[in-house]
Amino acid sequence: MADQFDLTIIGSGPGGYVAAIRAAQLGMKVAVVEKWATLGGTCLNIGCIPSKALLHASELFEEASHGFKNLGIDIPTPQLNLRQMMVHKADTVASNVGGVDYLFKKNKITVFRGIGSIPAPGKVLVTPQSGGQTEIVTKNIVIATGSVSASLPGIEIDEKKVVTSTGALNLESVPRRLVVIGAGVIGLELGSVWMRLGAQVTVVEFLDRILPGMDSEVARQFQRMLQKQGMEFKLSSKVAGIDRAEDGSLKLRVEPAKGGEAEVLEAEVALVAIGRKPFTEGLGLELAGVALDERGRVRVDAHYKSSVDGIYAIGDVIVGPMLAHKAEDEGIAVAEILAGQAGHVNYKAIPGVVYTNPEVASVGKTEDELKAEGINYKIGKFPFTANGRAKAMVATQGFVKILADVETDRVLGAHIVGKNAGEMIHELVTLMEFSGAAEDLARTTHAHPTLSEAIREAALSLGDGAIHI
Ligand code: FAD
Ligand code: NAI
Helix, strand or coil: CCEEEEEEEECCCHHHHHHHHHHHHCCCCEEEEECCCCCCHHHHHHCHHHHHHHHHHHHHHHHHHHCCHHHCCCCCCCCCCHHHHHHHHHHHHHHHHHHHHHHHHHCCCEEEECEEEEEECCEEEEECCCCCCEEEEEEEEEECCCEEECCCCCCCCCCCCEECHHHHCCCCCCCCEEEEECCCHHHHHHHHHHHHCCCEEEEECCCCCCCCCCCHHHHHHHHHHHHHHCCEEECCEEEEEEEECCCCCEEEEEEECCCCCCEEEEECEEEECCCEEECCCCCCHHHHCCCECCCCCECCCCCCECCCCCEEECHHHCCCCCCHHHHHHHHHHHHHHHCCCCCCCCHHHCCEEECCCCEEEEEECCHHHHHHCCCCEEEEEEEHHHCHHHHHCCCCCCEEEEEEECCCCEEEEEEEEECCHHHHHHHHHHHHHCCCEHHHHHCCCCCCCCCCHHHHHHHHCCCCCCCCC
């Protein structure tokens, strides 16, 4: 007799594991199928969590190396112990994936190890590495199989010399020269890690700007900040090929994006960070009749239902930003929908954060989008150079930019470059969630001295004027 469940989720990343917990809380008997040895998916194992462990440690290393003297802290020149930094990363990952194990036990969720496939609605087959197969009979199925790194045609990834983010999180030594292909979130975060630890970093980007999708003024200013730190950029350029020299070094042929003469960039390591693609291999979706869109994502309706009744999908494998918190919120929403409740995600208020130094954080519309949509907007801005706490923290780089509707004063988008921007953005996310106006923010008391006062000042500048500038 096959095991019977109310809900079977394939994939235990932020989408899958959160859906499982909420479904169990709502009284469903839940199974999760995961092919990896540990739970937590890309984010916990090879994404958000290990990258933030290295970003944190490398930022402190950089600060201890260059930033302490003026504060009156004299220390000997710090020495890098990369092996220990990697232990910190591994411990952080272990503690987080162990946390998911604990939560699954607490919520009585059954885990099946192996590759999950869907021979028909209501059935999931689990094929473990060790062989054999288990059949699960289930009322509903949620596909939460996530995404994998996109590859560049003709460029072979070995995860040692030519790496994706996975290899870049595991380098055994600091490369003398690192070339990053793609000035997106992964390229700038992991490029920052290795630059702080001593690598000379060049970023090759196809477009004429970094961080496509982010507000272009923010991206321009942020690029200048990274350049000041020593990061080099080759915009409007593409890598046509990588040759490997006998000594193991790499020679990257870099061409103008529009074509033309190639130049050669030498590197010890090349990081391919040109985006991620949805992962549905091995699920047997064709057999089950589940339709994909033109970009290989599972096509879903507003309730996350695929083209087949009883089969749903969430997270990186469907349309929308490939972000852990977006996957998590869809996990909660789909569980609530399956329980007969009104699960919902507000896609207009999903924050995005680049965890560099300074951080870049954003929510809602960019100025470029408002222009393109012909919306009548006003801009409130405030620089951290005029913020007392930022001065005390030697963190005066960056600014807050709030975009509001001219007629209604409603906040349509907000963008922050600065220390702790990723934490500060949430007051704007909450404001937008409640359809708040800039005046609401301007009239809200903010503790002094805090970096968050810059947000209030930006809001004040949309009315009668900021006070401290
Ligand atoms: P995933 O986390 O990709 O999980 C999918 C799971 O499904 C995996 O465990 C996989 O093994 C399993 N699986 C796949 N197919 C099968 C199958 N047939 N059978 C069984 N199991 C299967 N996002 C942020 O919001 N903040 C960040 O700071 C951030 N940093 C990142 C850093 C890096 C280096 C990377 C690569 C990504 C980062 N992301 C970040 C993105 C984030 O990791 C993803 O958006 C998120 O993990 C998506 O969650 P998911 O549940 O959809 O899928
Ligand atoms: P990305 O989409 O953010 O950036 C890819 C960049 O590569 C773009 O700037 C693109 O123009 C460029 N590019 C594409 N093809 C190219 C080529 N042939 N040559 C040169 N440049 C090229 O993708 P990235 O950085 O790989 O990250 C993947 C996803 O992971 C992101 O969409 C993001 O959602 C998620 N992520 C989120 C993080 C966060 O929230 N802090 C951190 C890391 C990843």
